[in-house]
Amino acid sequence: MVASVIKPTPNTDHDIKDLSLAPLGKQRIEWAGREMPVLRQVRDRFAQEKPLAGIRLAACCHVTTETANLAIALKVGGADAVLIASNPLSTQDDVAASLVVDQGIPVYAKKGEDAETYLRHVNIALDHRPNIIIDDGSDVVATLVKERQDQLSDIIGTTEETTTGIVRLRAMFKDGVLTFPAINVNDADTKHFFDNRYGTGQSTLDGIIRATNILLAGKNIVVVGYGWCGKGAALRARGMGANVIVTEVDPIRAIEAVMDGFRVMPMEQAAPLGDIFITVTGNKHVIRAEHFTVMKDGAMLANSGHFDIEIDLATLKDLSTSVTTVRNFTEEYRLPSGKSIIVLGEGRLINLAAAEGHPASVMDMSFANQALGCEYLIKQRGVLTPGLHPIPTEVDQEIARLKLQSMGIGIDTLTPEQVEYMNSWTSGT
Known part of the structure; x- marks a missing residue:
């Protein structure tokens, strides 16, 4: 009955299971958003500043309620984004439907999709001719490097948030085929300390x-x-x-x-x-x-x-x-x-295959890193050299500060005397 009135947003291509699931997906995305105050603050700033305006972006991620909030923040920031699944069992079909119907974001993801479908979706993401790739395991980047050499000039950089993906990127750089910057989101303190542990x-x-x-x-x-x-x-x-x-x-x-x-x-x-x-x-x-x-x-x-x-x-x-x-x-x-x-x-991944993945409050910090990592790539375009680069320490600490603030927790600051002591070699015990 609902399916008869729900239609995809005009000009939004997609390959998902069922558009009629969108209302449930929208409700669940909003619920997750309640637990993601840091990303919400990033999104609010993006809405004002539009730092991603004119950027084509391809994201290969677990299509979950938390990822949906990241995708919305990227679009609000001006990105022309497409989203594909990074794992065939982690896709939440209602979330995919809501992103297409309610947000106009092209999504290519179905729970249980086979390897052939996944690879087709990877190539659809690259057909978008992205300037920035958000990857989860570096399959999109690896396919680009192996099969889409003509698109390398389009790339500003990539962000990666898995250990497996970082290992692959290091190997690519060692072999001389990673010719653009890659932001190591995985090793940001506000990612691996909290997301992983x-x-x-x-x-x-x-x-x-x-x-x-x-x-x-x-x-x-x-x-x-x-x-x-x-x-x-x-x-x-x-x-x-x-x-x-x-x-x-x-x-x-x-x-x-x-x-x-x-x-x-x-x-x-x-x-x-x-x-x-x-x-x-x-x-x-x-x-x-x-x-x-x-x-x-x-x-x-x-x-x-x-x-x-x-x-x-x-x-x-x-x-x-x-x-x-x-x-x-x-x-x-x-x-x-x-x-x-x-x-x-x-x-x-058993946590995504049989459950719902990480709690939203944890992914809040990981996806804030992703969004700010994309912004950093754009700001440093032409400055960052090919290879892996860390999330800047000041960005990592700002994410932690915003998280503490959202939890109602305050911390101390150094006094001028303490700052002077920590930067001096002349003062002993």
Whole structure:
């Protein structure tokens, strides 16, 4: 009934599931916006100053309520933006519909889209001939560099907010193919301290619980990787009463995990002990054949790294006699021995596949970094050299200040005497 009156905004191309979902999406976008006061202040300033006017922008992100608020801020700032999904299971179809219908933003995203559709959408984003790319894993940038050399002259720069994407950008720069500036949003303090540790920590367990409805207390949870995401997952799992084991390849992170009170061991020792495994490395095949064969019957595997390659699912499927969907986002792989291994969310980001991703209050800071990163690229056009550049410290600190202000929290400031002392070498004890 609603579908008969809802039409796409004129001249707005799109490839989404159902325009009639727009009213629900609009309601949910507004709800998330209540928890994003920093981005709201950025958007209000953008509305006055229009810093992105005349800029063609392509964003490859998880199409969620939080991303929608970023997309709206970019459009308000003057950008001619298109949005595609960075993950086939994270798209919220009602959000995609609202962005098309209510905001006139072209969106190319469907929950559950296959790899062929995803790649087609990547090329549609590049057909927009963007000046700035907001990427999530660097697939759009990599496709540009490999297949669209003629468009490199259009590019002012890119922003990237995932560890996986930063690793790829560093490799591109090392190989001499990254010929434009890239803003490392991922390593901004107001991003990785909060998004990765608190956002991933909470939302990962949320996704596991929604997919399985299991009790975490008393379970052996193996956290594979102790970066900021791993720290968050381990901390929250322990808070839920789980016995946490950490596996690592980095000796510094491993000793940090030990000092934080977690058991640390190689995966070959952890594999027979774990009830639930959470991969958060950004690498491939960190759980593989030799681990599958020694796992407990009913061991559960979940991924909160970026791509669906951390668990070697192709080998697991080859080893299995059957694969059965037993719940939404929950598949049982039956091995010849008779025992089963449970894979959650198809090995994709479990917090977005089975839940709703990070809380909006966390993404508030991450997406403020994205919006201000785009503005910084424009202001520094012709000044920034090719390669990776950090978010300026003053921008990072301003985002933190605005967040504290929105929470009603004040902090001290240095006195003139203290400033002088901190900048002097002549004063001793």
